[in-house]
Amino acid sequence: DGGITQSPKYLFRKEGQNVTLSCEQNLNHDAMYWYRQDPGQGLRLIYYSQIVNDFQKGDIAEGYSVSREKKESFPLTVTSAQKNPTAFYLCASNDGGNQPQHFGDGTRLSIL
């Protein structure tokens, strides 16, 4: 079945450590997105990519980095510069623009 796979489901980060969250899609979508969810807040956009080898910052990009070397993959790295990384992270994809987004199951990141 076509869909989006995020891994791992749970991730723990030590102080000063970079961690990478995986997002893979087999929907042949051009656009991919990373969101962060905190309690009491809506999904906030971290980064998005409309096409391979191109990506743009969202509203809360500081402390994060991404790459888009392949159409199906859009990994998110949470760097040590992100001082409050504890959150739930969702990856999504679509055919771009106003098309409905398809979401993964999310990764919950916590600090050790």
Next chain:
Amino acid sequence: ILNVEQSPQSLHVQEGDSTNFTCSFPSSNFYALHWYRWETAKSPEALFVMTLNGDEKKKGRISATLNTKEGYSYLYIKGSQPEDSATYLCAYFKTGANNLFFGTGTRLTVIP
């Protein structure tokens, strides 16, 4: 960052009751309004994408209306069932943008 508001934040209804909730968004530069359903332990799934003022969409017992001039959309659920229990998210897509702006969601619990 755009202000997309949803109300109420949460509500409990009895099985069989009909219910509705609201999404408010900026009326300027409107392009589209999305509704998503997010069940616990699952990924969000798209319900509707609405673009025209006065638009009404229906999917089974769930329907939505759109007023772009005053900047609101209503989601209605007729004869609520326990399986309707979920968080319902709306998201605004503005002209010239490449991404969605999400509200904080309405968490619906249907009591058997």
